[in-house]
Amino acid sequence: MAGEEAAAAAAAPEAAGPGPAQPPAEARPDGGEAGNGGGYDGKCVFCRIARREEPGTALLPCEYEDLVCFRDIRPGAPHHYLVVPVEHMGNCKTLKKEHIPVVKKMVEVGKTVLQRNNFSDLNDVRMGFHWPPFCSISHLHLHVLAPASQLGFLSRLIYRINSYWFITMPIVEEWLSEKGHDLLEVSNPVFTMEGGSHGYVSCP
Numbered sequence: 695m696a697g698e699e700a701a702a703a704a705a706a707p708e709a710a711g712p713g714p715a716q717p718p719a720e721a722r723p724d725g726g727e728a729g730n731g732g733g734y735d736g737k738c739v740f741c742r743i744a745r746r747e748e749p750g751t752a753l754l755p756c757e758y759e760d761l762v763c764f765r766d767i768r769p770g771a772p773h774h775y776l777v778v779p780v781e782h783m784g785n786c787k788t789l790k791k792e793h794i795p796v797v798k799k800m801v802e803v804g805k806t807v808l809q810r811n812n813f814s815d816l817n818d819v820r821m822g823f824h825w826p827p828f829c830s831i832s833h834l835h836l837h838v839l840a841p842a843s844q845l846g847f848l849s850r851l852i853y854r855i856n857s858y859w860f861i862t863m864p865i866v867e868e869w870l871s872e873k874g875h876d877l878l879e880v881s882n883p884v885f886t887m888e889g890g891s892h893g894y895v896s897c898p
């Protein structure tokens with residue numbers, strides 16, 4: 695009987711083992727981003743990806759432990775990455791000045807992943823956030839696409855510069871430099887249109 699038990703344990707090392715060493719959120723040096731409703735949402739695909747619970751999505755190297763980076767499953771360009779906070783944070787409409795540091799890091803990760811993948815012309819890059827409600831995933835995510843000059847017709851539409859459904863770096867950078875505003879305020883002149891008729895963008 696004891697032998698059988700040992701054999702069973704040996705046959706299921708993953709179930710019996712301690713599992714991969716993942717630091718608990720409260721053990722992180724910065725205490726994690728409490729943010730807007732932070733934490734983990736098991737129904738959110740980006741929360742699951744960030745915790746390596748989606749075997750189909752490989753995480754790329756990322757210099758910050760509170761962020762993850764992976765390829766978009768429906769790439770709109772030869773390079774198409776998503777940069778996502780590990781903690782569940784709401785979409786870009788909810789970004790406030792206290793989120794500036796994390797967004798700066800997201801942009802930095804976006805540039806680094808391009809360079810790591812041998813794409814160095816940072817002038818030919820499209821980065822931005824989908825403005826709600828034009829995205830099916832509410833978890834904050836930065837799209838990083840390159841080369842911008844090679845976006846297909848549909849991608850040019852979906853990831854259009856500062857359209858009212860995709861907010862890109864000029865406005866995000868303005869927001870980052872202003873300090874003290876919510877992104878919603880800075881982007882208001884462009885994003886006052888509600889809804890629209892072009893349809894619905896789902897991502898990834």
Ligand SMILES: [Zn+2]
Nearest residue numbers: 738741782833
């Ligand atoms: Zn999430």
Ligand SMILES: [Zn+2]
Nearest residue numbers: 824829837897
């Ligand atoms: Zn999106």
